[in-house]
Amino acid sequence: QSVLTQSPSASATPGQRVTISCSGSSSNIGSNTVNWYQQLPGTAPKLLIYSNNQRPSGVPARFSGSKSGTSASLAISETQSEDEADYYCAAWDDRLRGYVFGSGTPVIVL
Amino acid sequence: EEQLVESGGGLVQPGGSLRLSCVASGFTDSSNYWSWVRQAPGKGLEWVSLVFTSGTSHYAGSVRGRFTVSRDKSKNTLYLQMDSLRVEDSAIYYCGRDCTGSTCYPALGHWGQGIGVYVSS
Numbered sequence: 001q002s003v004l005t006q007s008p009s010a011s012a013t014p015g016q017r018v019t020i021s022c023s024g025s026s027s028n029i030g031s032n033t034v035n036w037y038q039q040l041p042g043t044a045p046k047l048l049i050y051s052n053n054q055r056p057s058g059v060p061a062r063f064s065g066s067k068s069g070t071s072a073s074l075a076i077s078e079t080q081s082e083d084e085a086d087y088y089c090a091a092w093d094d095r096l097r098g099y100v101f102g103s104g105t106p107v108i109v110l
Numbered sequence: 111e112e113q114l115v116e117s118g119g120g121l122v123q124p125g126g127s128l129r130l131s132c133v134a135s136g137f138t139d140s141s142n143y144w145s146w147v148r149q150a151p152g153k154g155l156e157w158v159s160l161v162f163t164s165g166t167s168h169y170a171g172s173v174r175g176r177f178t179v180s181r182d183k184s185k186n187t188l189y190l191q192m193d194s195l196r197v198e199d200s201a202i203y204y205c206g207r208d209c210t211g212s213t214c215y216p217a218l219g220h221w222g223q224g225i226g227v228y229v230s231s
Contacts (some may be wrong), residue, residue, distance in 0.1 A: 033216060035215075039136070050217040051215075098170050104155065
């Protein structure tokens with residue numbers, strides 16, 4: 001059972017917008033920043049969003065993140081076929097004194 | 111080219127030990143912390159441990175007391191000593207750090223390709 005709860009799955013046709021939610025608590029999302037990772041099939045995870053809404057160099061602008069209270073979300077505007085992957089939110093948890101990942105959300109591009 | 115390459119995985123019996131290594135190459139390390147993350151077959155990501163350059167380390171509850179993380183800066187290598195292994199420790203183990211290129215993030219910005227650990231009798 002993951003500490004952070006994510007949408008179980010998401011799907012979109014190319015060009016559509018898709019949003020993934022991540023719910024936590026006061027000890028993790030509520031008091032620390034949220035990061036998002038993308039894991040393409042058969043590959044290692046890749047940092048997609050850090051500090052709630054910042055994109056590392058090279059990450060397309062169609063990816064955006066936001067946070068409010070103890071929840072966060074990742075949005076993909078104008079979804080492309082290469083965005084089909086698993087997406088994970090993550091944050092430091094002050095109570096557990098560790099880094100916690102969400103349950104993961106597979107995004108399917110129809 | 112910056113690379114993180116894990117090694118040391120394999121098949122081990124329950125109760126056995128393994129030591130994973132993660133060798134860094136192609137960059138001058140300016141990282142603040144390094145971490146291990148694992149992924150069981152068909153499952154999501156699970157954080158395992160983290161070590162700061164100061165030497166302070168943290169562990170997930172599921173491995174605390176059994177796993178030990180360490181780093182040898184002179185060898186550009188991160189280690190994970192895994193003792194008293196259980197079947198549920200079977201997973202792909204990834205090493206990661208906060209920096210990639212000249213940029214450091216408050217997150218795991220650079221990952222290795224992963225190494226498999228299989229615990230079975």
